[in-house]
Amino acid sequence: xxxxxxxxxxxxxxxxxxxxxxxxxxxxxxxxxxxxxxxxxxxxxxxxxxxxxxxxxxxxxxxxxxxxxxxxxxxxxxxxxxxxxxxxxxxxxxxxxxxxxxxxxxxxxxxxxxxxxxxxxxxxxxxxxxxxxxxxxxxxxxxxxxxxxxxxxxxxxxxxxxxxxxx
Amino acid sequence: xxxxxxxxxxxxxxxxxxxxxxxxxxxxxxxxxxxxxxxxxxxxxxxxxxxxxxxxxxxxxxxxxxxxxxxxxxxxxxxxxxxxxxxxxxxxxxxxxxxxxxxxxxxxxxxxxxxxxxxxxxxxxxxxxxxxxxxxxxxxxxxxxxxxxxxxxxxxxxxxxxx
Numbered sequence: 001x002x003x004x005x006x007x008x009x010x011x012x013x014x015x016x017x018x019x020x021x022x023x024x025x026x027x028x029x030x031x032x033x034x035x036x037x038x039x040x041x042x043x044x045x046x047x048x049x050x051x052x053x054x055x056x057x058x059x060x061x062x063x064x065x066x067x068x069x070x071x072x073x074x075x076x077x078x079x080x081x082x083x084x085x086x087x088x089x090x091x092x093x094x095x096x097x098x099x100x101x102x103x104x105x106x107x108x109x110x111x112x113x114x115x116x117x118x119x120x121x122x123x124x125x126x127x128x129x130x131x132x133x134x135x136x137x138x139x140x141x142x143x144x145x146x147x148x149x150x151x152x153x154x155x156x157x158x159x160x161x162x163x164x165x166x167x
Numbered sequence: 168x169x170x171x172x173x174x175x176x177x178x179x180x181x182x183x184x185x186x187x188x189x190x191x192x193x194x195x196x197x198x199x200x201x202x203x204x205x206x207x208x209x210x211x212x213x214x215x216x217x218x219x220x221x222x223x224x225x226x227x228x229x230x231x232x233x234x235x236x237x238x239x240x241x242x243x244x245x246x247x248x249x250x251x252x253x254x255x256x257x258x259x260x261x262x263x264x265x266x267x268x269x270x271x272x273x274x275x276x277x278x279x280x281x282x283x284x285x286x287x288x289x290x291x292x293x294x295x296x297x298x299x300x301x302x303x304x305x306x307x308x309x310x311x312x313x314x315x316x317x318x319x320x321x322x323x324x325x326x327x328x329x330x
Contacts, residue, residue: 021200
């Protein structure tokens with residue numbers, strides 16, 4: 001029969017557990033690090049496959065995203081996959097879609113996300129339409145690995161694509 | 168004055184600071200534990216409104232939400248789920264899942280006024296959710312099938328009734 005675990009084992013177990021709790025909370029609420037993989041996360045301008053990216057999650061509290069942010073969201077087709085794309089339009093905006101040759105309005109609570117020009121059309125809003133903001137996982141702010149690409153991910157907007165609604 | 172300073176120096180500041188630090192750390196740990204359990208294991212929610220009558224009260228029910236099953240895809244037709252509203256990401260709504268991806272769902276377009284019905288096939292990765300009270304519910308009949316990723320938990324038991 002196994003006896004009571006000795007004191008050092010017990011205390012190290014305890015510190016492991018508390019570290020895990022704190023780590024989980026930080027990655028859930030504040031920031032986490034994801035690796036961009038080719039198959040499930042189609043590269044966005046500024047983010048390449050194999051990069052490690054710092055994802056800010058604090059913005060989920062109030063869903064204060066801006067147009068042009070690089071965002072991570074759960075794929076609407078497969079909830080276990082995370083996808084990195086650029087956020088183009090927010091609720092109420094009008095957006096011009098050259099691929100579909102139409103202008104449409106983003107419904108309430110939704111947003112429009114796009115990847116690189118034409119390479120990844122099957123993974124963004126041009127194929128599955130606008131997605132609910134509830135699928136958002138966070139905003140990519142920095143690249144942390146590899147070392148030669150460490151730096152901020154800039155907010156960029158394609159010109160003349162959207163017409164914003166001012167409240 | 169000098170006696171006051173001497174008394175001030177006599178107070179074990181170092182011990183007090185150490186104690187305060189360990190207390191604060193313990194407090195932070197408890198908060199983290201609450202967050203992890205709440206977000207990943209199970210949590211308690213207050214569900215209100217007419218859309219889930221008669222399964223849930225109009226005035227409100229306190230329910231227990233299972234977060235594990237939803238994460239691993241163990242949600243099936245007939246389950247009552249808590250999901251982020253597709254129309255407003257800050258709101259949570261509770262609905263019943265009526266169809267998973269690939270299922271065919273037939274629903275009344277305008278219950279109470281006409282008999283016309285519509286049949287749709289739920290697309291890949293989506294679910295069809297509907298309130299039990301079809302006369303007063305904003306659900307997939309209005310905004311279409313919702314992505315599975317919006318489901319945050321499965322409601323599996325009622326703890327208390329709000330009266």
